Amino acid sequence: MYIIPAIDLIGGKCVRLSQGDYSSKKEYHDDPLEMAKRFEGAGISRLHLVDLDGAKAKKIINGDVLERICAGTSLEVDFGGGIQADEEIEKAFSLGAKQVTGGSIAVKNPTLFDEWITKYGSEKIILGADAKNKKIAVGGWEETTSVELIPFIQSYFDKGIRYVICTDVAKDGLLQGPSVDLYREILQEIPELKLIASGGVSSVKDLEELEKVGVYGAIVGKAYYEGRVTLEELAAF
DSSP states (O other), rough: OOOEEEEEEEEEEEEEEEEEEEEEEEESOOOHHHHHHHHHHOOOOOOEEEEEHHHHHHHHOOHHHHHHHHOOOOOOOEEEEESSSSSHHHHHHHTTSSSSSSSSSHHHHHHHHHHHHHHOOOEEEEEEEEEETTEEETTTTTTTEEEHHHHHHHHHHTTTTEEEEEEETTTTTSSOOOHHHHHHHHHHTTTOOEEEEEEEESHHHHHHHHHTTTEEEEEHHHHTTTTTTOOHHHTTT
């Protein structure tokens, strides 16, 4: 199981939200590159970088941070937030992103998302499947749709998607444990999926539980920033 630290960006700084609520913003560091270098120094190889300004603006805002991290570290960066058009996904890759995560676009404009899967290949595109009560949530989680989570993932798996980041919005940023049962259910339905668990990790025990379920990766954000898990503990995975 890969440990994938998260850096969420507002105004070029590292922040965390609770349940996607921008008013709950807490700032942790003003230099995302320095934070990324810490992760790299611990032997971590991947990074989940989210442009929260971009998610609101529907275009990349913190591209300079993406470029600095990709140029200044060897981390494999998956980048999301605001990628809603061809020029935005091209920009993300040109700035150094190894993979791009599409969430809202996969719901709102499936034709375009399908084109990206074909054009860039399933290794480069991650499906962002964020859920509230097993229904897909979009637009920075401000809107819950009627789309059922597992059939949604299955439909894109059938089109070639292999990587999925699944966040249970009810758990995100609350440090109350991840949705282990939900991830188990998804993997029972789609066992070949490279499922990346996101939201709720609060301890090493949570990571051990996720590893048992068989997820491909676990995104760790607030638990690290709040001192619940150390870099050394993360590196041990």
